Amino acid sequence: MPNTDREVHLRKAVLWLQKKDPTTKKIIQTIGPCTHKMIGNPYYVLIRSVISQQLSVQAARTMENRVKEYYGNGKQFPKPDVLVKLTKPQMRKAGLSFAKIEAVKLISKAYLDGSISDRKLSKLNDQEVLDLLCSIKGVGPWTAEMVLMFSLDRWDHFSYNDLILRKSIENNYGIPMNSKKEILEFTSGYSPYRTIFSWYLWRASVGIENL
Incomplete structure (x- = not known):
């Protein structure tokens, strides 16, 4: 609106x-x-939320900034085609756990093969968004809800x-x-x-x- x-x-x-x-x-x-x-498009909030899982606000921001600095342009997260090609040792350098690395790579692959897109997510109802995102290993209800609340502007x-x-x-x-x-x-x-x-x-x- x-x-x-x-x-x-x-x-x-x-x-x-x-x-x-x-x-x-x-x-x-x-x-x-x-x-x-809203703080960004669904892809951004999805990656950001995976990185933030089980971390303090300060620790999450530090790790987020490292990913942007090391693999993006310093201000934005790298695009799916970049993330999917990074090796585990490269991503570990930014402090990501192996579980988070796997989740980030699966999200990137989903965006690349078209099973998920920002446009598709915007057209789904709330439960459909939750179901689709939670079908990705490493993406749980909290992460999916952050996408609803801070990217898709869903209020309930x-x-x-x-x-x-x-x-x-x-x-x-x-x-x-x-x-x-x-x-x-x-x-x-x-x-x-x-x-x-x-x-x-x-x-x-x-x-x-x-x-």
């Missing part, structure tokens, strides 16, 4: 969330207007697999971070704006400032 329409829709979403409960209202008032934005997702989100739920709402059923039931009440709710939960956590 055009930026102006999106901004209006975003403001409506925030107003809706503010009416949910006093805790959510306080979080929103503390953080201020939502500036949730909460990632239980995101440790920071679960900690934020526990800290702000008192629900134990490992109580999957309770957390998913609770966050379902924030549909159709669970992505926007998640953005505020991330921002309410220490060290998450650039979403």
Whole structure:
């Protein structure tokens, strides 16, 4: 949607969330207007998210920058035809584990053979995107959800697999971070704006400032 329409829709979403409960209202008032934005095309977010798996924000950014510096142009990730030709020792130089190297190569191959494309992903519904991406070894629900939330601009997702989100739920709402059923039931009440709710939960956590 055009930026102006999106901004209006975003403001409506925030107003809706503010009416949910006093805790959510306080979080929103503390953080201020939502500036949730897309960070890149699906290919970029997919590779970036694979690299970020199970890493701190700082460690993930360091590794991401190394991949861009060593194999891209310093600002962008290398394209699939470049990544697929890199050897494991070359990619290990950037700090990627063998599992991440395999996942990155499989993603690159999928883009090259056309089984995945940014255009195709943009036309699929949310569940179809999750199913397609999770069919690639090394791409789990969290990685696929990051593509939905930060590239395809889908607004109704909460990632239980995101440790920071679960900690934020526990800290702000008192629900134990490992109580999957309770957390998913609770966050379902924030549909159709669970992505926007998640953005505020991330921002309410220490060290998450650039979403």
